[in-house]
Amino acid sequence: MNTAAPLRADLAALSPWIPEGSRILDLGCGDGTLLAHLAATQKVRGYGLEIDPANVRAAVARGVNVIQADLDEGLSDFANGAFDVVVMSQALQALQRPDAVLAEMLRVGQTAIVTFPNFGHWRVRAALLAGRMPVTPSLPAGWFDTPNIHLCTVADFEALCKARGWKVSRRALLDRRHRGGLAIRLLPNLFCEQALYELRAG
């Protein structure tokens, strides 16, 4: 497995949450970096789902199990409780129905790990106060060509979890370098840029 390249910060942040030897499903696995890393370092087994053809090819080249699929079509290929962990990093906000996919993650997995950019961050709010759609380091695309169609704040996300009865078993609220800090602890929805959540069905 290719472990030479440094792991993307959000993937490095969530890796310790994944138990050794677990069976995982990685939604939007990209070029398979996370799966290859976890297979090499934590004896994790599993599959990645990916829609982009170039990424599918790259993941195959990396030797991970990648299944070309559109997350918006659900996870009907997978049985209830088939995985220990279902991971989805930086894809939630690009889905047609994020709530439906989260429910699917908790159907096929014992736990779901989700990461997303916090739309409540002060830079976003400042841009909106100035009357413009935000373009920030975490959300670099313009309003017209962004893949991010369902952005949410940390508070929105937790409200959804509460409404659906999903239990937040772990969370990490980080800046864009994926570090915590006092400001985030005091005012998470204002200072967190990247949110990591581990959920369980209620």
Add this chain to the structure above:
Amino acid sequence: MSNQTGSVGVVTPQRFVFEQPLQLDCGRSLPHYELMVETYGRLNAQASNAVLICHALSGDHHAAGLHAPDDKKPGWWDNCIGPGKPIDTDRFFVVALNNLGGCKGSTGPTSLNPETGLPYGPDFPLLTVSDWVRSQARLADRLGIRQWAAVIGGSLGGMQVQQWSIEFPQRVRHAVVIASAPELSAQNIAFNEIARQAILSDPDFHGGHYAAKGVVPSRGLKLARMLGHITYLSDEAMRAKFGAELKSATPAFNFDVEFEVESYLRHQGQSFVDRFDANTYLLMTKALDYFDPARDAGGSLLAAYRKASARFLVIAFSSDWRFSPARSREIVRALVAAGREVSYALIDSQLGHDDFLMPIAQYHGVLRAYLQRVAEEVA
């Protein structure tokens, strides 16, 4: 991307003779059989780099290269097999054969029946995919190959790959299943039945004993191939290739060839008659119809795949309606449920089922990436 590399050059088919009787699923046995085989590349000292190519309905052992330097057409999968190609003959020892029951030199309906001294014709036993796989396993034994680095096939060839992985799990390291299905759909069987009826109802068929009468059921075989061709192409591909244009300025109001697509189908049908045997065509379509590994495992595809231990690569094509991507997804779903290692690529394509023979960049790219890892594993 995929086609910039070399040819295996001029190849000579080899005949392998098997004197040990082969027990068949139909209850009969073949006392003796021969297989026509081509190989490309070199078997390494550990015999670990062998790749088996399984052919589809009308394929044969001539998968790559030329039979003579001035051949116009190379083998049927020459764009994929060769030095530096996705199935890289610099790294793999590639084995391609004409399946049992074929009409290109392997024992089949046109061969002499040792009991009568006459061609088998319709008396040649009907075969299953499993029969083929067991005959291929003996070929592997003969070649000194205990385990294939990969078994690869498209369409009916993909069914042989699946059967190999289930029936001889220890002998298949990687299984590459392309444009295939876990069994035929009713629609698929229906197409096969019309093709068979076209042949069976040809007055020149003579119950399959046409050779003895010195004729060929060419009308039936031609119709069968014309029907097949429609199902191998997408609506869009036919539209793009032929449109609905008349060959002349105005309609002639008769049943001669008036449209381009008619001309194409008649040509395809006729050239098939010149190179293929009707009894073999009947046998091949029946083998397709009978394939159902789930039936052999108590009705569960998952149970069938639990027996497998290979890693799988499953590939489907978006424009293929004969073996649609949904059928490949059934294979993937069962493999995942059985806890097997599997990757799946859906190739964006235009042509239809025939796309599995085309050098589409993404298709060959995925295949190349996968097989490069296989080559590293077995080196």
